[in-house]
Amino acid sequence: MALRAALRSRSGLTGLLSQRSSCSSDIRMCVSPLLVPQQRNYSTPPKIRVEFDQSTGVAVMHMQSPPVNSLSLDFLTELCISVEKLEMDKSCRGLVITSAQPKVFSAGLDITEMYGKSPEHCGAFWRSVQEMWLKLYGSNMVTIAAINGSSPAGGCLMAMTCDYRIMADNPRYNIGLNETQLGIVAPFWFMDTMKNTVGQRTTEMALQLGLLYKPADALKIGLVDQLEPEDQVIAVATQTISRWLAIPDHARQITKSMMRKKTIDKLTSNRESDIQYFVNFITKDSIQKSLGGYMEMLKKRRA
């Protein structure tokens, strides 16, 4: 059922790799009230805006990198710095991750970081993807994804790192690891994260087919935990997180860490070889050609 529905709704190759809009005209001055990322180019607006409510101990992280929150090196660096700051702030116990962009949570890895770039650049980029996963999947905070738009590939990965996922109940959105549709393979730690979320069998089929699930189907297979009307997603997330915060931090954190340790250790102890593997793969002529064709296609679609 879910397969057929997912296949039916396959609306093309949106996903994994999204193209950073080269001329982002709508520059907004959204500076985080509390946390200003340190290592960014101040000629561009921040890609992450964090609202931290000291009374509840909950931070809401708005991803605001137009047009589709592509996971670029800059974006990931900014995100990791933000998460690390919150992690070190004892008063911050919960994190809601959401999008400030319309219709999309995150479109996944930024294709321009891997197309026509040096092996060194590709390696640095991949390390930042790993870092994002390690920081979020291993976070001591309660993390809730408020998925208020489509969330393919890397966007789905980010959502799966969270403790709980609430998605907008809009059938035009979808979520999933759709890498194979683009001729790319989700790395083992993407797979492991999905296996931990929806089990071996569903993961095997979803990854082979690169399935993107509509919210209702994602709920059915357990890829998300709850659906809410689009304009309620963030509010419900902050309500839900208060229930998680009722549990003593220390016990909850140890429990979470024990449940995820094996999966995290696997990447930690294979980090360099995973980077090497990615760089070798992505710099292949055939893959570069395929990425180029995909970017061409995206450009045409926009024009």
Next chain:
Amino acid sequence: MALRAALRSRSGLTGLLSQRSSCSSDIRMCVSPLLVPQQRNYSTPPKIRVEFDQSTGVAVMHMQSPPVNSLSLDFLTELCISVEKLEMDKSCRGLVITSAQPKVFSAGLDITEMYGKSPEHCGAFWRSVQEMWLKLYGSNMVTIAAINGSSPAGGCLMAMTCDYRIMADNPRYNIGLNETQLGIVAPFWFMDTMKNTVGQRTTEMALQLGLLYKPADALKIGLVDQLEPEDQVIAVATQTISRWLAIPDHARQITKSMMRKKTIDKLTSNRESDIQYFVNFITKDSIQKSLGGYMEMLKKRRA
């Protein structure tokens, strides 16, 4: 859904640690017709009553330690002896575990065994909890839990060791590993047993939140296998077990052992370090204080 339902029904901190009633006035003389535990103090009634039906090869083990079948050192010792005797009795092929106490299957580990006690005592206690789990999870008998009351923490663990779980369809009862609600962490083999029962994702969320599930929700996630009217639970359990006994013992036992071996080996080969870890944890000042506060709270509630 299940989360929201479970959270809604959280009726306080009942669970994991239950306080042994210090003056149990209703002493009954329920001596097992066939099996009299050997190593107990005969000034107290037996905490375990076993009815063995030689015609069917099925033993029914009634836990009868008022008020709530707390898993004390004495209780666990008696239970382990009973199970071992049945295990060695070739004519006994099936075991139904149930409660003779009203409204509760077992309230879990006895808090008085870990509060204000010496490290040696805590260690001996923890070894008996391990022993119970090893005996039941590795049993060659068909084991069915007839869960005729609430079954938090250690009570849930005991139920999960069985081959099949039938629970009373009474929405006032609940079942789950709620350790984190008390600031305690379920040890890795509790986690593994739950993962083997309901899968990684459900376990991760249930354990982080210390969720207690109503029967209908427990059925939905697979924590129990069947619901029956309260007064039918034991009868249905003995009927159900006959179907399991239709399978040749040897093949069924090897199958069960192969399916559980990895999980059992993990504790067997880490038994001493697990005891050491528990003793270090439970004798910490902060944990002792929290246990003390919890016992105070229970006393007040009863008064």
Next chain:
Amino acid sequence: MALRAALRSRSGLTGLLSQRSSCSSDIRMCVSPLLVPQQRNYSTPPKIRVEFDQSTGVAVMHMQSPPVNSLSLDFLTELCISVEKLEMDKSCRGLVITSAQPKVFSAGLDITEMYGKSPEHCGAFWRSVQEMWLKLYGSNMVTIAAINGSSPAGGCLMAMTCDYRIMADNPRYNIGLNETQLGIVAPFWFMDTMKNTVGQRTTEMALQLGLLYKPADALKIGLVDQLEPEDQVIAVATQTISRWLAIPDHARQITKSMMRKKTIDKLTSNRESDIQYFVNFITKDSIQKSLGGYMEMLKKRRA
């Protein structure tokens, strides 16, 4: 529910071991239009008929070993040769496995290959069962099982090696690993394949009880993915496979291989000891006696 339904429908000991009809009178001359197995005795008709459609890249493999597609040494050898040929043919990207026999997909391992046979013969037979599993579970092709009849034991194993399972919606058919019902134990790689398909808990219960599931129940637990009217199963399978073939081969193959590697490696590195274990087990007097009794019973039922 599923358990009770499955138990209710247990219609005897059909399964695992099927007896090869000694006098197969209905010899048909169905020679594969494209692939003629090389190493078979041409005095018997081929047990496997392959139709390969070069325009779609999809091969349909019809098992046609009367009466019930028992997995004999000859049958398995022929099947493995066919699969290997298709695997090496770059133009063949998808494989549908189905039965040309009425009412049965495959009845599982051929009992006559293990009854009254030399250890050497039993070992050679077992190696061919392993080979079938290794070839199918590790296939680079998209594999879909069109299960147009009952599929117990080895038949279920074969179906589970595929990427997707479509079963005839006929309540008289069933599917499952029912080895324990015959006093036999499914080997670890049968178990692993089922765990990868329906998870640990369902596998544990199904294998202990040797459950055979009706199509509707098999769908519920995820043992099959889709039900179709009996006369539509093959057509729907070839339609479905085209969706899988829309995914770039290379990415899909690597993904499949990564998801199954651990399970496959486990048998590959324990192949000889697994054979030794099987031979020791099956040649035991008690097991031989039990097999003999089962064959007697089958003979009487037919008479």
